[in-house]
Amino acid sequence: MIIAPSILSADFGKLAESVALVKEAKWLHIDIMDGHFVPNISIGPLVVRGLRPYTTQILDTHLMISNANEYIPQFIKAGSDRITFHIEAVEDPTVTIKLIREHGAKVGISIKPGTPVSAVAKWIPFIDQILVMSVEPGFGGQEFMMNSSLKIMEINDLRKNLNKDLLIVVDGGINNITSKFCKEAGADVLVAGSYIFNSKDPKERMESLR
Ligand code: DX5
Ligand code: ZN
Secondary structure (H helix, E strand, C coil): CEEEEEHHHCCHHHHHHHHHCCCCCCEEEEEEEECCCCCCECCCHHHHHHHHHHCCCEEEEEEECCCHHHHHHHHHHHCCCEEEEEHHHCCCHHHHHHHHHHCCCEEEEEECCCCCCHHHHCCHHHCCEEEEECCCCCCCCCCCCCHHHHHHHHHHHHHHHHCCCCEEEEECCCCCCHHHHHHHHCCCEEEECHHHHCCCCHHHHHHHHC
């Protein structure tokens, strides 16, 4: 199981130090919000660029923005290794997938809790990961939505049928209990923000998720 701490719950006043607390994690999850696709604003490519020299972790960048195509090149140049966009936010996923590939990053598509797996099924052969949102995107600290487990199972079946290398990422409300549901359903990557960072011992929290 890959653990991806979400820096949304980190201390932005001392971001590099916060990130050092979770240096054992293979991935670092970076939430990008534009105040338009989601009702919150977070950070942009400048912060990705600032963070890049401080870690060799995979920078897993979750775009919750409307104009994804316009900003994708900037994020990859800034140091993002993997870019996940929302299926609900782009006009033509084929164009966005191509753009991410051309700039040399891995591709992910995310679905909100209300979006069915069938909305992304068609693009599975062309991407590296699917991110299942298990809360409404926009804020950390929300409660895990149980229907996400069913979606994970559905994606797990699809990838088996297609014999396709695809990572299933789950994001939102992950803790030591909900992580078990995700694991049983077939998830490969768990994104966790508040559970890891709102603790005196982030390392112990990561181990408890694994
Ligand atoms: C929410 C973000 C998540 C968020 C998860 O829109 O995509 O990555 O940081 O936070 P927790 O783990 O607190 O639910
Ligand atoms: Zn996220």
